[in-house]
Amino acid sequence: MSTQPVVGELDKIATDARRRIESAPDKETLEELRVELLGKKGVVTGALRGVGVLPADQRAAAGARANAVKTEIDQQLVARQRALEQNRLEGLADSEWVDVTFIPDGAATRGHLHPLTQAQREITAIFSRLGYQVALGPEVEDDYHNFQALNIPEGHPARDEWDSFYLTQGGWLLRTHTSPVQIRFMEAHPPPIRIIAPGPVYRHEATDAGHESQFHQVEGLLVDEDVRMSDLVGTIEYFSRSMFGADRRIRITGDHFPFTEPSIGAAVSCGICKGAGCSSCKGGWLEIMGAGMVHPQVLRNGGIDPERYSGFAFGMGLDRIAMLKYNIADIRRLRENDVRFLEQF
Numbered sequence: 001m002s003t004q005p006v007v008g009e010l011d012k013i014a015t016d017a018r019r020r021i022e023s024a025p026d027k028e029t030l031e032e033l034r035v036e037l038l039g040k041k042g043v044v045t046g047a048l049r050g051v052g053v054l055p056a057d058q059r060a061a062a063g064a065r066a067n068a069v070k071t072e073i074d075q076q077l078v079a080r081q082r083a084l085e086q087n088r089l090e091g092l093a094d095s096e097w098v099d100v101t102f103i104p105d106g107a108a109t110r111g112h113l114h115p116l117t118q119a120q121r122e123i124t125a126i127f128s129r130l131g132y133q134v135a136l137g138p139e140v141e142d143d144y145h146n147f148q149a150l151n152i153p154e155g156h157p158a159r160d161e162w163d164s165f166y167l168t169q170g171g172w173l174l175r176t177h178t179s180p181v182q183i184r185f186m187e188a189h190p191p192p193i194r195i196i197a198p199g200p201v202y203r204h205e206a207t208d209a210g211h212e213s214q215f216h217q218v219e220g221l222l223v224d225e226d227v228r229m230s231d232l233v234g235t236i237e238y239f240s241r242s243m244f245g246a247d248r249r250i251r252i253t254g255d256h257f258p259f260t261e262p263s264i265g266a267a268v269s270c271g272i273c274k275g276a277g278c279s280s281c282k283g284g285w286l287e288i289m290g291a292g293m294v295h296p297q298v299l300r301n302g303g304i305d306p307e308r309y310s311g312f313a314f315g316m317g318l319d320r321i322a323m324l325k326y327n328i329a330d331i332r333r334l335r336e337n338d339v340r341f342l343e344q345f
């Protein structure tokens, strides 16, 4: 027996193995090939055993060739395995990619501020042009600041108009108006005072197209020397024309509030019916604010000398202002947060 047949057989094994490894479609097939070629009962293992029975002078050359084939096949198996893995990853890139810049049609519409926020910011901007600053106060108030300091003692009939939500302890209540901010600001600041105080207020009442149990007010207070009613009327006119435009008419009437003397009411012509009268207004008019000269006792309650200083105050419903500004017929729409409604503004 010569070396040639063994070497020739090994060459055939190597060629055959290379072809099959290179065309193996998956890892499972590769594993089967590894067992078939290099396993204990494998073809290469058998050939190596055959080397042992060769004549001594041929053994070395045949053994070296057999080991070389074994190493070669081993490396090819590893290379093919890597290639299969690489193909799998590239396949993933094709089949499972995600375009992070993809935007579904219509899903990226740009939002905007709620009409109440828009109205509040516009009111703030108008009054800041007149030198007013924004003041805030607590929504949970004590009886003194919400009522007593504003000339509404216990048992006063005006309390019936401001039925509130009371906390079960301590006599605290949800403030029924932003007027207590007047007292709190006067307590802490000497005149001259020019503030507006926007914020939520609460009333315990049934809801309809014009009323909600929670709404927003904007309070205004100006205290200085020699402040007159004409200053107040001029301020209301400036505000109304800035907010609603010159085509809306303004009506000033006498009114009564415990904390102002004299008191007035200001109304603006209805933008829905143009003053003809509709379900959103009273005979073509919408009241926008109550106002008046600050009662001397209220100034005193705020620590201010009414002999030296005078002032005026006003309070308006932000929701009502927004309804007027944007011709909204039902106040309840403002808090339903129906985007079909909100996106109109």
Ligand SMILES: [Zn+2]
Binding pocket: 270, 271, 272, 273, 274, 275, 276, 277, 278, 279, 280, 281, 282, 284, 285
């Ligand atoms: Zn109307």
